Amino acid sequence: MALTVVGAAITAGGELLRLWGVHHIGAISRTRSERLGPLVASGPFGYVRNPLYIGNIALWAGFALTARLVWLAPVVIALLGLEYHAIVRWEERLLEARLAGAYREYAAMIPRWLPTRKGATRTRASDAAFSWRDTFFSERGTLIAIAAGYILVWIKLRS
Numbered sequence: 001m002a003l004t005v006v007g008a009a010i011t012a013g014g015e016l017l018r019l020w021g022v023h024h025i026g027a028i029s030r031t032r033s034e035r036l037g038p039l040v041a042s043g044p045f046g047y048v049r050n051p052l053y054i055g056n057i058a059l060w061a062g063f064a065l066t067a068r069l070v071w072l073a074p075v076v077i078a079l080l081g082l083e084y085h086a087i088v089r090w091e092e093r094l095l096e097a098r099l100a101g102a103y104r105e106y107a108a109m110i111p112r113w114l115p116t117r118k119g120a121t122r123t124r125a126s127d128a129a130f131s132w133r134d135t136f137f138s139e140r141g142t143l144i145a146i147a148a149g150y151i152l153v154w155i156k157l158r159s
Contacts, residue, residue, distance in 0.1 A: 003065055003066075003068055003070070004065075004066050004068070004157070006065055007062045007063065007064070007065030007066030007067070008062065008066050008150075009062070010058050010061055010062030010065060011058070011059050011062030011063055011066065011146065011150075012062070013058055013062070014054075014055040014056065014057070014058025014059035014060075014061075014062055015055065015059060015139075015142065015143070015146060016055075017044060017051050017052075017054060017055035017058065018051075018052055018055035018056070018059075018139065018142060019135060019136075019139055020043050020044050020051070021043060021044045021045065021051040021052045021055065022052070022130070022135050022138050022139055023043060023130055023132065023135040024040050024042050024043035024044065024045055024130070025037065025040050025045065025052075025130075026130045026134070026138070027130075027134070027138050039095075039099070039102065039103065039106045041106065041109070041110060045110065046110065047110070047111075047115040048110065048111055048112065048113060048114065048115050049088075049106075049107070049110050049111070049112050049113075050084065050088055050112060050113060053080075053084040053087070053088070054113070056080065056084070057076070057077055057080045057081065057084070059142075059146070060076040060080060061073045061076050061077055063149055063153070064076050066150070066153050067153050067156065067157075068157070088112065092107070
């Protein structure tokens, strides 16, 4: 039972991080093109450049723990960590090519993965430009997937 609660808490934490991030970055977070949005340094983006990916890793690791698949949690963290690292490297090359000095300055102030005090000084909560309604609408697919996943885990654990 404790493992289920810990897993659910990690999943919830991952989704809360995602919601906070989407609230600051908006629907551009859902793009699958080379279209660029603005450099965001508010909310969780004031601490790390990739909070949505960190949230995704927490979601999957939390699901693994909730399902009592403890061995799967480190596998998820390693595989998604490698995948997101490759994606981030591609995104950074794109941002560097298109935004040059502005991106270099941003990257120098906000760490890629691990928050530091240096990055936290850039957080400006008042910069949020997206309503919570738009945030939840943008996250609806993830929220539905979490609900469906937990229904399936609940069914598995009951049998």
